[in-house]
């Protein structure tokens with residue numbers, strides 16, 4: 365009798381739990397895990413041998429690897445502006461890495477733009493961002509003003525990794541890179557508690573906490589690790605895993621990636637434990653290709669690195685999972701771009717975006733419902749260098765003053781054979797496409813990281829205390 369009762373109560377409990385749970389397709393949770401300056405080759409799912417990434421690789425085995433997964437720019441800030449708006453960032457003049465300029469309301473993501481968090485708020489999502497913001501430090505541009513309910517991290521383009529090095533209050537910042545040494549921000553102001561953990565571990569801890577707290581409502585978590593961006597700093601716990609790597613910089617870089625990987629693994633474990641894994645899309649990507657000389661990353665077999673438009677600058681490690689809806693273990697070859705995350709989320713949450721999007725909803729392509737390529741063409745502009753690039757299904761072209769490249773990209777993804785002089789018709793057709801795309805774009809809205817001195821000259825009170 366006792367056994368029957370137990371069975372019966374278990375049945376009731378399960379029915380109750382089921383009734384409480386949203387169907388997997390009703391406003392699924394969205395998690396975007398973004399790493400910083402990670403090389404194309406530096407994940408197991410793209411063949412890394414010296415840096416195991418079993419946590420990140422689970423996303424690939426649970427879902428899809430985007431073999432031609434791109435970001436919309438080859439350095440941090442503009443790439444993030446594209447990702448968070450689903451639009452080419454040059455449409456709104458976010459053409460450069462912004463400077464740290466807390467008094468400048470124009471230094472960052474313009475208020476005309478809707479963030480993915482703004483959008484998902486319209487469908488009652490809880491929204492959180494952890495880690496690197498880099499979309500504006502003025503009060504009007506900080507995460508809690510841009511659709512995020514919660515923020516724990518820093519506004520600058522990078523940060524030191526050990527809390528004992530965070531010696532500055534925000535109002536003590538006097539120069540661009542002082543921003544790497546500030547205490548972290550919690551929501552609108554300085555975090556009240558004293559952080560004790562290695563930064564990557566702290567962000568992973570906060571990600572688990574966010575998911576636990578919001579497990580019963582739709583949520584969007586933007587987990588923007590600054591690892592493995594410089595400075596190269598790793599905790600001993602992770603360094604000790606890499607006795608097999610002799611080169612000290614590569615060893616530290618590997619340890620930094622490994623710390624991220626532990627966090628990703630723990631987050632996936634939690635989703636499974638809470639039975640949220642079928643309710644949640646998880647995207648993983650890097651914001652740009654590896655700056656191989658800076659942080660000892662590896663983009664092989666791609667040509668180039670961070671900041672240029674060869675594949676090594678803009679084709680990144682990129683995977684996503686949605687268990688139960690998207691088959692696992694798929695390698696998807698057609699070009700996709702980080703801008704597609706916004707469009708996919710918008711379709712799934714069934715909310716209309718405020719602005720015209722450049723990305724597309726990837727889900728019908730990944731389920732096989734739509735066999736066509738998601739994009740006819742993808743585009744890039746580096747305004748200051750007057751450099752453009754375009755990727756179609758079979759071609760990649762880069763134009764910069766007298767430098768011109770055309771590659772048969774499907775067969776030659778290492779961009780080893782420039783065929784531009786052999787195929788003027790194709791060059792002209794692709795150039796025409798670029799010309800049409802250019803009409804959508806604006807000139808840069810602010811001076812960038814490379815104009816630090818010029819900005820200081822024009823804004824001598826950049827870091828001066830406010831007079832009350």
Ligand code: CA
Nearest residue numbers: 400401440651
């Ligand atoms: Ca970056």
